[in-house]
Structures are given as structure tokens and as C-alpha cells.
Amino acid sequence: MLRQVAEGVLIHESEFCQSNAVVVHGRAGVLLIDPGVHGYEVACLANDLSDLGQTVVAGFSTHPHWDHLLWHARLGAAPRYGTARCAATARDRLSGGVDAVAKAAGIPEQVPLDLLGLITGLPAETAQIPWDGPGVRIIEHQAHAPGHASLLIEERGVLVAGDMLSDVLIPMLDMNAADPIEDYLAALRLLEGAAGDVDVLVPGHGSIGGADQVHARIDQDRAYVHALRDARVPSDPRVGPSAKDGWDWVAGVHARQLQRLARRSERDGTHG
Numbered sequence: 100m101l102r103q104v105a106e107g108v109l110i111h112e113s114e115f116c117q118s119n120a121v122v123v124h125g126r127a128g129v130l131l132i133d134p135g136v137h138g139y140e141v142a143c144l145a146n147d148l149s150d151l152g153q154t155v156v157a158g159f160s161t162h163p164h165w166d167h168l169l170w171h172a173r174l175g176a177a178p179r180y181g182t183a184r185c186a187a188t189a190r191d192r193l194s195g196g197v198d199a200v201a202k203a204a205g206i207p208e209q210v211p212l213d214l215l216g217l218i219t220g221l222p223a224e225t226a227q228i229p230w231d232g233p234g235v236r237i238i239e240h241q242a243h244a245p246g247h248a249s250l251l252i253e254e255r256g257v258l259v260a261g262d263m264l265s266d267v268l269i270p271m272l273d274m275n276a277a278d279p280i281e282d283y284l285a286a287l288r289l290l291e292g293a294a295g296d297v298d299v300l301v302p303g304h305g306s307i308g309g310a311d312q313v314h315a316r317i318d319q320d321r322a323y324v325h326a327l328r329d330a331r332v333p334s335d336p337r338v339g340p341s342a343k344d345g346w347d348w349v350a351g352v353h354a355r356q357l358q359r360l361a362r363r364s365e366r367d368g369t370h371g
């Protein structure tokens with residue numbers, strides 16, 4: 100079921116990790132950001148759109164993780180975009196075949212994989228998604244995944260954060276990057292600079308936030324990354340007993356991140 104979160108901006112929530120697909124109304128059809136996740140959910144989204152008499156005229160994937168690279172034949176053959184780095188990374192990871200990725204990533208069986216990752220990279224420095232609708236600014240950064248893009252729909256006061264600024268998921272760093280901590284902090288600074296007039300925050304996973312949540316979540320994510328950097332125990336509601344129902348596994352993600360960072364600093368001979 101589609102739910103309006105701002106004028107001309109609707110979301111479709113998945114049962115998988117509370118993923119949010121985003122629909123933006125344009126002049127000749129809609130822009131669809133990160134559709135997902137289970138087959139029946141994407142079919143429901145396609146039905147909702149056709150009930151509204153809408154067709155999809157453009158798609159966008161915020162980053163090259165499978166749950167953000169999905170599509171379905173029923174959504175049509177509109178061009179699907181991502182940043183150049185996102186598209187290159189997706190191509191690279193899928194070069195060994197979709198089945199291998201599905202197995203390695205543990206993708207649930209109900210997920211349609213036929214059209215996984217078939218996105219066109221927008222040239223680096225592309226400022227806006229090319230489509231006929233309200234301007235959607237691409238805020239590219241390298242936190243969480245290569246070529247990750249958060250999207251700012253200024254006219255509607257909406258920030259589509261991708262896998263940043265979630266109330267349920269901690270910052271999940273791209274551990275393959277040269278400096279994952281600094282990449283993440285730089286991305287938070289970028290979002291802070293861009294999000295001044297945002298009224299609605301849509302994370303890739305988790306609850307929609309109001310104006311008050313934008314800076315609160317930026318601060319919360321920054322505090323978490325600082326704690327991770329300093330190998331401190333974070334006082335973070337998303338980790339530990341205060342985690343929301345069904346999200347206790349996030350504590351395990353936190354433990355693995357700590358471990359990997361410790362191994363990196365051993366390898367690099369740096370301390371703290």
C-alpha cells in the first residue's frame with residue numbers, strides 16, 4: 100500500500116528490514132527509487148501505481164546492495180539510474196552471475212532477481228536525476244557503499260537518505276574503502292549541509308522522520324561512528340536491549356564492525 104509522506108511523494112514499505120520504496124510524481128509518470136523487496140510487494144506496488152493511472156518513467160538505485168537494485172517486469176522498461184560508481188560496482192559484483200550473488204548474500208527466495216542491478220550509471224558530477232518532474236538532487240558520497248547517493252527533493256522538502264540516517268540500523272561502513280570512518284563522517288557533513296530545509300526524511304530502512312529527526316539522526320550516526328573509531332561502547336538505542344523488536348541482530352553487525360576495524364588498525368600498524 101502506498102502512503103503519502105509529502106505532496107507528490109509516496110512510500111511503499113517492505114516487510115524485509117522495513118525497506119522504503121519511494122514514488123515521486125512527475126509530469127508524465129513517476130520516478131521510482133529503490134523498489135523492493137519481495138515479489139508480492141513489488142507486484143502490489145505495480146498494482147497501486149496502475150490503480151492511480153501512473154506509469155514509471157524513471158528508476159533510481161541509491162547504492163549497489165541487492166535490496167536497492169531490484170526491479171520487476173511489471174514496473175515497465177523505464178531507464179534505471181544510479182551514480183557511475185554505483186553502476187560500475189553493481190556490474191562488477193554481478194559479473195559472476197546473479198545466482199552466485201544471491202547465495203553469497205543470502206537473498207530470500209521470494210525476491211525477483213531477473214532484472215537485478217540493470218542500471219545505467221550517470222556521469223560523475225551529474226547534479227540531478229534526468230527526468231520530467233520535481234528536481235531531485237544527487238548527493239553522492241562514499242559512506243556505506245561505493246557511489247552511495249542520498250537524494251534531495253528540494254521542492255517537496257524531502258530527503259531520501261538511502262542507507263543512512265535510519266532509526267533502526269546503525270551506520271554500516273564500507274569496510275572495503277581506504278578510510279571507511281572518514282568517508283562516513285564526510286558523508287554526514289554533506290547531508291548536514293544539504294538538509295537545512297528538509298521536512299521529511301525517508302531512510303532506506305526504518306521509520307520516516309520529521310524535520311526534528313534530520314539533525315537528531317545525523318548527530319546520532321556521527322556519535323556512533325565516533326564511538327566506533329575510538330573503540331568505545333556506543334550509547335546508541337539501536338544497539339543492545341533498547342533495539343526495536345526484530346532488530347536485535349544489529350548488535351551483531353556492530354560487533355563485526357568493531358572487529359574488522361581492530362584488524363585493520365593492526366594490519367596498518369596504527370593505534371586508536
Ligand SMILES: [Zn+2]
Binds near residue numbers: 162164243244262
Ligand atoms: Zn545497503
